[in-house]
Amino acid sequence: MTDYQEKQYVRYLSVVIPVYNEEENIDELFSRLKKTLDEKKYNWEVVFINDGSSDQTKDILVRLHNQNSEVKIIEFNRNYGQHSAVFAGFNEVEGEVVVVLDADLQNPPEEIPILINKLEEGYDVVSGLRENRQDSWFRKIPSFFMAKIISFATGVKMKDYGTMLRAYKREIIENVKNCQEISSYIPALANLFAKKVTEINVKHSSRSGGKSKYSFLKLLKLNFDFMTGFSALPIHFVSIMGLFVSFLGLGFGAFLGLRRLFLGDLPGEGGVFTLFAVLFVFMGIQIFSLGLIGEYIGRIYSEVRRRPRYFIKHKFIHR
Ligand code: UDP
Ligand code: MG
Numbered sequence: 001m002t003d004y005q006e007k008q009y010v011r012y013l014s015v016v017i018p019v020y021n022e023e024e025n026i027d028e029l030f031s032r033l034k035k036t037l038d039e040k041k042y043n044w045e046v047v048f049i050n051d052g053s054s055d056q057t058k059d060i061l062v063r064l065h066n067q068n069s070e071v072k073i074i075e076f077n078r079n080y081g082q083h084s085a086v087f088a089g090f091n092e093v094e095g096e097v098v099v100v101l102d103a104d105l106q107n108p109p110e111e112i113p114i115l116i117n118k119l120e121e122g123y124d125v126v127s128g129l130r131e132n133r134q135d136s137w138f139r140k141i142p143s144f145f146m147a148k149i150i151s152f153a154t155g156v157k158m159k160d161y162g163t164m165l166r167a168y169k170r171e172i173i174e175n176v177k178n179c180q181e182i183s184s185y186i187p188a189l190a191n192l193f194a195k196k197v198t199e200i201n202v203k204h205s206s207r208s209g210g211k212s213k214y215s216f217l218k219l220l221k222l223n224f225d226f227m228t229g230f231s232a233l234p235i236h237f238v239s240i241m242g243l244f245v246s247f248l249g250l251g252f253g254a255f256l257g258l259r260r261l262f263l264g265d266l267p268g269e270g271g272v273f274t275l276f277a278v279l280f281v282f283m284g285i286q287i288f289s290l291g292l293i294g295e296y297i298g299r300i301y302s303e304v305r306r307r308p309r310y311f312i313k314h315k316f317i318h319r
Pocket of ligand 1 (some may be wrong): 081209
């Protein structure tokens with residue numbers, strides 16, 4: 001714990017936890033969190049964002065808030081998604097160091113001091129690298145490829161971009177907060193502002209209670225948010241593909257023409273089928289490109305609307 005008073009930060013550590021229907025997990029999460037952080041004698045707080053839970057989550061959180069001065073709650077009026085919730089949490093943090101954590105105990109709270117120690121060595125962001133990730137292959141395989149793509153697009157190489165368990169210097173969070181785009185992927189965004197970034201191994205458990213809150217569609221949206229939000233890479237790729245295929249088509253056409261010239265018409269004209277094949281390739285590419293362009297335009301539309309990311313119904317904060 002260095003000179004945070006001089007930097008006018010009220011606290012040393014703020015933990016941000018988005019929660020969506022996690023009634024089975026919150027009590028255990030909080031008691032383990034409190035034990036860990038008190039032992040380390042950090043001056044800490046935790047910001048829970050209740051992302052429109054429909055179970056007992058809110059009551060449990062309010063009880064924790066009433067019993068503990070470290071607990072803040074931001075209560076959304078409905079479900080806006082994990083990343084919007086984390087953004088809302090960022091607006092409430094007072095600490096010099098900000099740690100983001102999942103509520104389902106997949107990221108053990110006991111790992112926080114390890115991240116913080118690393119951060120103190122002079123990093124801007126320390127990211128958890130899930131050794132032995134306890135998720136299905138259905139989640140792990142796409143994650144592997146996404147990490148490669150994100151590393152390439154942001155220029156910051158990391159093995160694990162999927163985990164939210166990360167420790168950030170407050171300056172990075174302030175920069176992230178200034179980003180106005182609505183659909184965004186926080187770990188990638190933060191890396192745009194960080195100079196020194198590292199990953200360290202953290203434990204990973206399977207979800208303690210309840211089910212994953214990510215459906216296939218929600219995951220797809222997250223990955224699309226990332227791809228269109230951080231680079232024009234996909235659109236470039238499509239353009240190059242389009243060019244390549246056009247040249248191929250031209251070459252093929254020239255070949256057929258020359259063959260006809262020198263060998264004359266072949267018996268039993270099978271050329272119609274070739275034509276169809278060529279046509280389908282072109283059509284496929286056209287449709288794909290259109291879809292992708294639509295994706296960008298859709299995003300432009302949602303950005304120009306400038307809708308608020310979320311609506312806060314109530315804040316529970318000790319003053
Ligand atoms: N979460 C949220 N809003 C959502 C979905 C998830 O606040 O719409 C929270 C959830 O309560 C958990 C964290 O985000 O604390 C990660 O969600 P989950 O464990 O379902 O994701 P997974 O581990 O399957 O990637
Ligand atoms: Mg989880």
